[in-house]
Amino acid sequence: MVNFDSFEPEFRKRLEQCYDEIKWLYAELYGNDQQAFEYFVFMLHEYYAARKESLKELDRKREADPRWYSGNDMLGMQMYVNCFGETLNGVSKHLNYIKQCGANYLHLMPLLQTTEGKSDGGYAVSDFRKIDPKLGTMEDLSALSDRCHSMGISICLDFVMNHTSEDHEWARRAKAGEKEYQDRYLFFDNWNIPNDLEKTVPQVFPQTAPGNFSWCEEAHKVVMTTFYPYQWDLNYHNPTVFNDMTANMLNLCNHGVDIIRLDATPYIWKTLGTNCRNLPQVHTLVRIMHMACDVVCPGTLLLGEVVMEPSKVVPYFGTVDRPECQMLYNVTTMASTWHTVATGDVRLMKHQLAGVFALPKQYTFLNYLRCHDDIGWGLDYDFLKQFGIVEAEHKKFLNDTLSGKIYGTDGRGELYNDDPRLKDARLCGTTASLCGIEAGEYELTDWKVDRGIRLDLMLHAFLLTQSGIPIIYSGDEIGQLNDYSYHTDPLKWDDSRFLHRGAFDWKAAVNRKKPETREGRIYAGIQKLVKLRKAFDVFNSEADTWLVEAYNDHILGIGRFYKGQKMIALFNFSDSDETAWINESERYYDMMTGEERNASAVSLTSYGFAWLISSFKDDESKPKKLTQIYKVKTAANDVKASKKTASKAKTSKKKTVKKTTRK
Numbered sequence: 001m002v003n004f005d006s007f008e009p010e011f012r013k014r015l016e017q018c019y020d021e022i023k024w025l026y027a028e029l030y031g032n033d034q035q036a037f038e039y040f041v042f043m044l045h046e047y048y049a050a051r052k053e054s055l056k057e058l059d060r061k062r063e064a065d066p067r068w069y070s071g072n073d074m075l076g077m078q079m080y081v082n083c084f085g086e087t088l089n090g091v092s093k094h095l096n097y098i099k100q101c102g103a104n105y106l107h108l109m110p111l112l113q114t115t116e117g118k119s120d121g122g123y124a125v126s127d128f129r130k131i132d133p134k135l136g137t138m139e140d141l142s143a144l145s146d147r148c149h150s151m152g153i154s155i156c157l158d159f160v161m162n163h164t165s166e167d168h169e170w171a172r173r174a175k176a177g178e179k180e181y182q183d184r185y186l187f188f189d190n191w192n193i194p195n196d197l198e199k200t201v202p203q204v205f206p207q208t209a210p211g212n213f214s215w216c217e218e219a220h221k222v223v224m225t226t227f228y229p230y231q232w233d234l235n236y237h238n239p240t241v242f243n244d245m246t247a248n249m250l251n252l253c254n255h256g257v258d259i260i261r262l263d264a265t266p267y268i269w270k271t272l273g274t275n276c277r278n279l280p281q282v283h284t285l286v287r288i289m290h291m292a293c294d295v296v297c298p299g300t301l302l303l304g305e306v307v308m309e310p311s312k313v314v315p316y317f318g319t320v321d322r323p324e325c326q327m328l329y330n331v332t333t334m335a336s337t338w339h340t341v342a343t344g345d346v347r348l349m350k351h352q353l354a355g356v357f358a359l360p361k362q363y364t365f366l367n368y369l370r371c372h373d374d375i376g377w378g379l380d381y382d383f384l385k386q387f388g389i390v391e392a393e394h395k396k397f398l399n400d401t402l403s404g405k406i407y408g409t410d411g412r413g414e415l416y417n418d419d420p421r422l423k424d425a426r427l428c429g430t431t432a433s434l435c436g437i438e439a440g441e442y443e444l445t446d447w448k449v450d451r452g453i454r455l456d457l458m459l460h461a462f463l464l465t466q467s468g469i470p471i472i473y474s475g476d477e478i479g480q481l482n483d484y485s486y487h488t489d490p491l492k493w494d495d496s497r498f499l500h501r502g503a504f505d506w507k508a509a510v511n512r513k514k515p516e517t518r519e520g521r522i523y524a525g526i527q528k529l530v531k532l533r534k535a536f537d538v539f540n541s542e543a544d545t546w547l548v549e550a551y552n553d554h555i556l557g558i559g560r561f562y563k564g565q566k567m568i569a570l571f572n573f574s575d576s577d578e579t580a581w582i583n584e585s586e587r588y589y590d591m592m593t594g595e596e597r598n599a600s601a602v603s604l605t606s607y608g609f610a611w612l613i614s615s616f617k618d619d620e621s622k623p624k625k626l627t628q629i630y631k632v633k634t635a636a637n638d639v640k641a642s643k644k645t646a647s648k649a650k651t652s653k654k655k656t657v658k659k660t661t662r663k
């Protein structure tokens, strides 16, 4: 029996609120293993007791404002520590840059210990309690988090829970034949069950790591390896694994991590005869982990990495009463964005957004144009069927278009895991390179560069129009191009995702202040959008959102309404100038210029966009914020204007004087 009396009142209160549910769900997974359950509860207490006071204070603040992460002031930036600042301390030194970009959410890519050459970009962890020594120490992580918190920045870190590296201590002991540790993984004496599982389980890396199992020579057994052979799947049927992994997660929380990215969430529970994805037990595990955070560190959020079709993604939010993840990636919108770029046709995107707009506003999506992974073509092919689009051919068309293989296309992507058998290749590349900027610069063709930049900025405007948290991949804010150096790197050459994971170019970043450079044009463009998004309530996630019919299949129209502000956002996904045949009666202002603009028959240049805003608060006058934002400009104009008038006046005075003298 768990005796609550010894617990501190705060911990006790939080535990009491969800104790029955935790116990019930735990028993659902692990039967009546009372010992394991009690261990779990005392482990929670251990991490609560060890949590430092400043983090507990933050927890209390966030408990009082549980939607603290959903405002329109949130902007994320994702980066590899080594690429951006070499070490954790290096990142700390560059926090001002992150602030300047307007980011207040920092996703640091995996930084725990791995084995060089067998790390899958950090996703094969060999020690969950140790930072990769090249990047720093656990103390450095705590120090960075303290610094970030003092600057209003939250930190997101991956928790790679589906597997460990084959060099993790548990794996080493399993290899050495220790049964207790073999039971922490999915070991099989022969290939019978693995072969049966292969019939129903799809492959994640069909080309770079075919199959879901590997032979372990040391143990003379077969082990499950859904991802790379050196990433051993953990056995969550074993409560010890769940207890110890939850403790590992809480340890990261106690080092100041605010958002835990649950890596490869859908994969963590395996059952024979299924595809081993999104099984009900996965939801039970995630729900218990959510409650573990509620009890120990309620300021911490769970972000699920669920790269699946929408019907599989949304259930990971749980219900409003029994939430699982607070945040999920808006992966289908991301993939549909690039489909829309390649086809210039917005009908799929409208269909996709209609689904997103219908969801409860409490569901917070992380929106992004691209991340550290490839772009997988998980589109709604049932919808596309009506246009005669066939899945395999369409994927080829998208890849060919965005990698510049079709005459006249300028994307510079590369394929990822091209599996000719399934015709299911995915795509890599930085946003700027996919937009054709790299090709334009290479060909020294200014109009192509201009066009690429227009497309790049329009995509960012679309990203920032969506409710939720926009995440920019570090480097995209200055239009960084593909990094081809991985081709000759013996540790990276076979993984084309490194094409878009290049080191941040600090020298090029200096150009962001020079308006004539690529970096300057993109940086200034995105900055303006970021500032407007933060300044206007209409971008709040609580806003009503709807599709605006533009009567033009190249133009996507989105409406937003919140607290008396109405916004019409229009995006031209085609390379020709187009008109949005809308006819909105209110008085609108173009947010990009601050000037009044009619919201009827709005013309947009190729890859252009418009952010139009109308206010019902100010007697239909110019929204206050817009007046403030453009005040400087207006004031400057006024000064110029008054100087001009003054000098005109002077000249005419002189003239008059002269005239008078002549007289």
Ligand code: GLC
Pocket: 120, 121, 123, 124, 160, 227, 263, 264, 305, 372, 373
């Ligand atoms: C996630 C990561 C990906 C990694 C995989 C295996 O999908 O985003 O980069 O390869 O998990 O850990």
